[in-house]
Amino acid sequence: MDEKAKIKAYFKENEGKIRDKIVSLVREMVKEKTVNVVSEKLSEHPYLKFRGEEYRVGNIVKREFEEHNIPYDEFARMEGRPNIIGKIGKDKNGKRLFMAAHMDIVPAGDGWDTDPFEVVEKDGKLYGRGTLDNKGPLASIIVAGEVLKELGIELEGELQLAALSDEEAEDPDGIDYGIGYLLEEKLINPTFAIIPDIGENMERIDIAEKGRTVFKVTAHGKQAHGSTPEKGINAVYMMAKMVCEIEKLKFDYTVHPVLGDPTLNLGEIHGGAAANIVPGQCEILLDIRTVPGMTKEQVIKKLEECAAKVEGGKFTIECMSWNEPHAVDPDNDLVKAIQINTKEVLGFEPEPFGMGGGTFAKTLNIYGVTAVGWGPGDDEAFHVANEYVEIKQLIDFALLTCLVAIDLLN
Numbered sequence: 001m002d003e004k005a006k007i008k009a010y011f012k013e014n015e016g017k018i019r020d021k022i023v024s025l026v027r028e029m030v031k032e033k034t035v036n037v038v039s040e041k042l043s044e045h046p047y048l049k050f051r052g053e054e055y056r057v058g059n060i061v062k063r064e065f066e067e068h069n070i071p072y073d074e075f076a077r078m079e080g081r082p083n084i085i086g087k088i089g090k091d092k093n094g095k096r097l098f099m100a101a102h103m104d105i106v107p108a109g110d111g112w113d114t115d116p117f118e119v120v121e122k123d124g125k126l127y128g129r130g131t132l133d134n135k136g137p138l139a140s141i142i143v144a145g146e147v148l149k150e151l152g153i154e155l156e157g158e159l160q161l162a163a164l165s166d167e168e169a170e171d172p173d174g175i176d177y178g179i180g181y182l183l184e185e186k187l188i189n190p191t192f193a194i195i196p197d198i199g200e201n202m203e204r205i206d207i208a209e210k211g212r213t214v215f216k217v218t219a220h221g222k223q224a225h226g227s228t229p230e231k232g233i234n235a236v237y238m239m240a241k242m243v244c245e246i247e248k249l250k251f252d253y254t255v256h257p258v259l260g261d262p263t264l265n266l267g268e269i270h271g272g273a274a275a276n277i278v279p280g281q282c283e284i285l286l287d288i289r290t291v292p293g294m295t296k297e298q299v300i301k302k303l304e305e306c307a308a309k310v311e312g313g314k315f316t317i318e319c320m321s322w323n324e325p326h327a328v329d330p331d332n333d334l335v336k337a338i339q340i341n342t343k344e345v346l347g348f349e350p351e352p353f354g355m356g357g358g359t360f361a362k363t364l365n366i367y368g369v370t371a372v373g374w375g376p377g378d379d380e381a382f383h384v385a386n387e388y389v390e391i392k393q394l395i396d397f398a399l400l401t402c403l404v405a406i407d408l409l410n
Helices: 003-013 015-030 039-044 055-067 131-151 179-184 235-247 296-308 333-346 360-366 391-409
Strands: 072-076 082-088 096-102 120-122 125-127 158-164 192-195 204-209 211-220 263-271 281-290 315-322 351-355 370-373 388-390
Touching: 003 015, 003 131, 003 391, 015 055, 015 125, 015 131, 015 391, 055 072, 055 082, 055 131, 055 158, 082 131, 082 179, 096 131, 096 360, 096 391, 125 131, 125 391, 131 158, 131 388, 131 391, 158 391, 179 360, 192 333, 192 360, 192 391, 204 333, 204 360, 211 235, 211 296, 235 263, 235 281, 235 296, 281 296, 296 315, 333 370, 333 391, 360 370, 388 391
Parallel strands: 096 158, 096 192, 192 370, 204 351
Antiparallel strands: 072 082, 082 158, 120 125, 125 388, 204 370, 211 281, 211 315, 263 281
């Protein structure tokens, strides 16, 4: 019996045991309130001493690795926010598959039918904050490693099972404690990476993600008393004209075969101090999702053209953040391995697609890693009340992790 047949047989013969293990891990991890918010929101979560507190789940991950003799590295930019990477394989052929899930979660929010930090099992689903995003997939990855270890499967390359920090919230200071930190410090060097953080029920593979950039546009008027508006220059009126120009803005770009067109969203507007004061300043924040080929300079030029059309207008345009888009070849070895094994196990071939949002895959791709997003779960269940994941999908994902690893690393 070859290695893949051995793994399939093991999952079939031990389905109940594997199911119980995954469910138990998810229950244990969801109890830990590893909520990640920006620093200014930290006071709203009195149970947190610092953002994320991912060490609470990290301790569970390390225990599992130690109990199953899986060696691991632990890297942390600050104490309490670890990145734990279990390693299986000989690492002899230069191929490394990085399977990475994050340990932090978004706040529970309102509208739950049950306690969001106590997993409820119902109709084959696990409900709770983080069951899908991303503690359920993390449990699958861990169990996949434990099965490979138990069966003594030899990998010529290296399977890296990563539990990461700091995915859900980007602090204004720009300091990263997760994947960005690991890549900046050259602590990891994978060949391939799978990020199970997109949902899509394993039916689609995220091979491209739009760039995300935020621009602040400020209108500069002149403050005056509200009873004498003629003595001032109303920055809100000025900005209203600018917004009308932005609404008509057309970027210069080539339609991407997977990502399609760029998008622009005016998400925030702030101006004025009181009803009886002519506002001297008004600001807007723009979220622009770019496609390959677009540059920061091109976007700034387009916004400057909008500003020039406002008679008497005075504006400043600032790029608050710029994140490049990415796309990988849909015919690469990683995508093929996922498609072939999913077809064999689940009867369908996942379809490559592009996303407007972002995952760790984009960051990895920027650093030269062939990375995709692919994993279990319904994409409509992310960041909502009554978040859930199907147990069967977690089991299937654990099995497919093993099979894809063998194809890529041996």
